[in-house]
Amino acid sequence: MTSPQMNAQVMTDMEVRAHADHHASLRLWLRLLSCTTRMEDTIRQRLREQFGITLPRFDLMAQLEREPQGLSMSELSRRMMVTGGNVTSIVDQLEKEQLVQRQTQIADRRSFTVRLTDAGRTAFAAMAQAHEGWVVALLSPLNESEQAQLHHLLGTLKSRNPTPTQEKT
Amino acid sequence: MTSPQMNAQVMTDMEVRAHADHHASLRLWLRLLSCTTRMEDTIRQRLREQFGITLPRFDLMAQLEREPQGLSMSELSRRMMVTGGNVTSIVDQLEKEQLVQRQTQIADRRSFTVRLTDAGRTAFAAMAQAHEGWVVALLSPLNESEQAQLHHLLGTLKSRNPTPTQEKT
DNA sequence: TATTGTTATACTCTATAACTATA
DNA sequence: TATAGTTATAGAGTATAACAATA
Numbered sequence: 001m002t003s004p005q006m007n008a009q010v011m012t013d014m015e016v017r018a019h020a021d022h023h024a025s026l027r028l029w030l031r032l033l034s035c036t037t038r039m040e041d042t043i044r045q046r047l048r049e050q051f052g053i054t055l056p057r058f059d060l061m062a063q064l065e066r067e068p069q070g071l072s073m074s075e076l077s078r079r080m081m082v083t084g085g086n087v088t089s090i091v092d093q094l095e096k097e098q099l100v101q102r103q104t105q106i107a108d109r110r111s112f113t114v115r116l117t118d119a120g121r122t123a124f125a126a127m128a129q130a131h132e133g134w135v136v137a138l139l140s141p142l143n144e145s146e147q148a149q150l151h152h153l154l155g156t157l158k159s160r161n162p163t164p165t166q167e168k169t
Numbered sequence: 170m171t172s173p174q175m176n177a178q179v180m181t182d183m184e185v186r187a188h189a190d191h192h193a194s195l196r197l198w199l200r201l202l203s204c205t206t207r208m209e210d211t212i213r214q215r216l217r218e219q220f221g222i223t224l225p226r227f228d229l230m231a232q233l234e235r236e237p238q239g240l241s242m243s244e245l246s247r248r249m250m251v252t253g254g255n256v257t258s259i260v261d262q263l264e265k266e267q268l269v270q271r272q273t274q275i276a277d278r279r280s281f282t283v284r285l286t287d288a289g290r291t292a293f294a295a296m297a298q299a300h301e302g303w304v305v306a307l308l309s310p311l312n313e314s315e316q317a318q319l320h321h322l323l324g325t326l327k328s329r330n331p332t333p334t335q336e337k338t
Numbered sequence: 339t340a341t342t343g344t345t346a347t348a349c350t351c352t353a354t355a356a357c358t359a360t361a
Numbered sequence: 362t363a364t365a366g367t368t369a370t371a372g373a374g375t376a377t378a379a380c381a382a383t384a
Contacts, residue, residue: 021305021313022301022302022305024313024316024317024320025301025304025305025308025316026301026304026305027320028308028316028319028320028323029208029304029307029308031320031323031324031327032201032204032205032208032319032323033205033208033209034327035201035323035326035327036201036202036205036206037205038327039198039201039202040202054350054351056350056351072365072366073365073366073367074364074365074366077366082351082352082353083352083353083354084365084366084367085352085353085354085355085366085367085368085369086351086352086353087366088366088367088368089350089351089367090351092367108360108361108364108365109359109360109361109365110359110360110361110364110365110366111360111364111365111366112365112366132191132194132195133191135194135195135198136190136191136194136195138198139194139197139198139326141325141326141328141329142322142325142326144190144193146322146325147193147194147197148193149318149322150197150201150319150322150323150326151193151196151197151200153311153315153318153319153322154197154200154201154204154319155200156310156311156315157204157308157310157311157319158200158203158204158207159310160310223373223374225373225374241342241343242342242343242344243341243342243343246343251374251375251376252375252376252377253342253343253344254343254344254345254346254375254376254377254378255374255375255376256343257343257344257345258344258374259374261344277341277342277383277384278342278382278383278384279341279342279343279382279383279384280341280342280343280383281342281343339384340383340384341382341383341384342381342382342383342384343380343381343382343383344379344380344381344382345378345379345380345381346377346378346379346380347376347377347378347379348375348376348377349374349375349376349377350373350374350375351372351373351374351375352371352372352373352374353370353371353372353373354369354370354371355368355369355370356367356368356369356370357366357367357368357369358365358366358367358368359364359365359366359367360363360364360365360366361362361363361364361365
């Protein structure tokens with residue numbers, strides 16, 4: 001490829017090939033986007049209809065469910081990759097419905113620990129179970145081996161791209 | 170598996186297996202979502218910074234670019250899967266910037282044909298070229314064969330799931 | 339009556355910036 | 362001064378519903 005014999009014809013072929021590859025990448029991206037958006041819209045709609053909850057609220061509860069000892073507002077902000085004011089608003093709503101609670105810190109009185117309440121944990125368990133069922137059903141066109149392949153390919157994609165944290169900061 | 174010898178122990182194993190699979194599906198979904206969201210956020214941000222355009226506006230222009238003869242408002246609404254009022258608002262903005270134009274129909278005076286202007290076509294060409302470059306770069310962790318595999322797997326996923334049209338209507 | 343498109347309204351999510359209380 | 366969190370505001374995107382003009 002890099003030999004001195006490389007000539008104008010080869011360059012042209014390479015360019016044609018590059019264009020074809022670019023279009024293939026673009027088609028792949030559009031397919032990736034449409035598959036994901038379609039699943040996400042379905043899940044979002046069902047969460048709203050069946051549980052009266054939005055995806056960000058569900059995500060916040062999911063974060064808390066993984067951390068029984070609770071998380072600070074700023075840590076929630078970091079993990080959900082949204083700014084602080086938005087976390088305040090989501091926690092306000094969930095607290096009003098008694099699904100989460102703010103606990104004052106002894107060590108640092110500026111900060112709160114946010115936790116799921118018992119009611120919140122119970123409610124989340126039901127939602128998470130339904131959510132998992134939807135995901136399993138939506139991915140069921142792929143068998144176990146195909147899902148593993150897809151997981152692997154996406155892992156390659158993810159690990160070699162900059163993280164959102166790096167980009168956002 | 171369905172023989173009379175199937176006993177409690179087998180059931181338990183199956184259940185354990187099912188749970189493991191479910192968790193694998195959930196992990197796959199989270200990875201699919203985060204890969205896609207990360208790419209989409211990057212693209213959205215660059216479109217805004219470099220071209221002062223939002224993704225829906227870019228998408229609308231992309232629809233028009235594919236149909237030189239133009240599209241009606243309702244056809245744009247259908248293709249973009251958003252309700253009519255939103256299309257009105259996006260077309261209003263693009264028309265104000267003279268990137269698209271509404272043409273009255275002779276046959277049906279209720280309806281418009283929306284087209285790219287020459288300026289719109291020129292502007293879109295520059296944006297589309299940059300966009301394609303970003304997509305190629307973002308997908309570059311996967312080689313050609315891996316991209317083809319991913320495209321194929323997502324095709325399977327897409328073709329055997331209900332279409333958004335069915336779900337939205 | 340039905341359809342095309344517009345307008346008005348409301349809601350969610352998001353970011354930015356000014357602010358308060360505490361460290 | 363710096364940090365944790367709140368408040369206020371603004372903007373994008375979305376849906377719904379009432380409306381006008383035309384078919």
